[in-house]
Amino acid sequence: MFATNLLDRRNKPERIADQAWQHLTSAVSSAGESVRDSARSARRNGFDLADGAGDLVGSAAEEARRRALLAFDALAGRRPALPWTLLISAALVGAAIGWAAGTAARAAGSQGDRQVDEIEFVDVDRPNSPVGTDG
Template identity: 85%
Template sequence: MFGTTLLDRRSKPERIADQAWQHLVSSVSSAGDSVRDTARSARRGGSGLADDATDLVGTAAEEARRRATLAFDALAGRRPALPWTLLISAALVGAALGWAAGTAARAAGSRGRDADEIEFVDVDRPNSPVGLDG
């Protein structure tokens, strides 16, 4: 009795999202069971094919669960979480590239300054025989 009162007080979108979630879970579960049964029968036929099928079933089931969870969250009105690891790694890669570009620019600038710094010296030759000091 206590559980039914709580379920009745939920809003209509929450009840619809819950029903959709239950439907998704049962669909994924039945699909996973049928694929596992197929994989088991394939395993009897050949071990190499069965191993590949089992790997495929595992990845397909994980993908189905992930998509079902995303669908439930979308129906419930929740936004997906930010991919923090991707954002942090992109920031670190950007910082490393910036540092490398800055270092390369400073190195190129210092090499360019060394080549351009030719010092001209004025030499006074008081009694030059050629008369160049004129």
């Protein structure tokens, strides 16, 4: 109660200054929290962007290095090495396709033999047969 009386007895400019100070401190503290949150968000997004850019630059640098070495070898008169991985993988894919085609052909062939057994041949008399065995 004593403090309330003291605050009431202050003149009007002091009370206004006190209220302004309290508003300022609360605004600064809330702005500080907002800035901290924004900074955290920006830092997180910045790290993600930097990581993506680093990957992109790294892969571009790697490609540039590879092309430079190929150009240097071409200028030196050296032929590029055979792409053994590509050749081996193509051979394996070809073998797999050949195996699948062979299996399908064998299955179709064995199914065709069954159909031949089920066919019944019928002797038909034709009226104008050139052979003359009719009749």
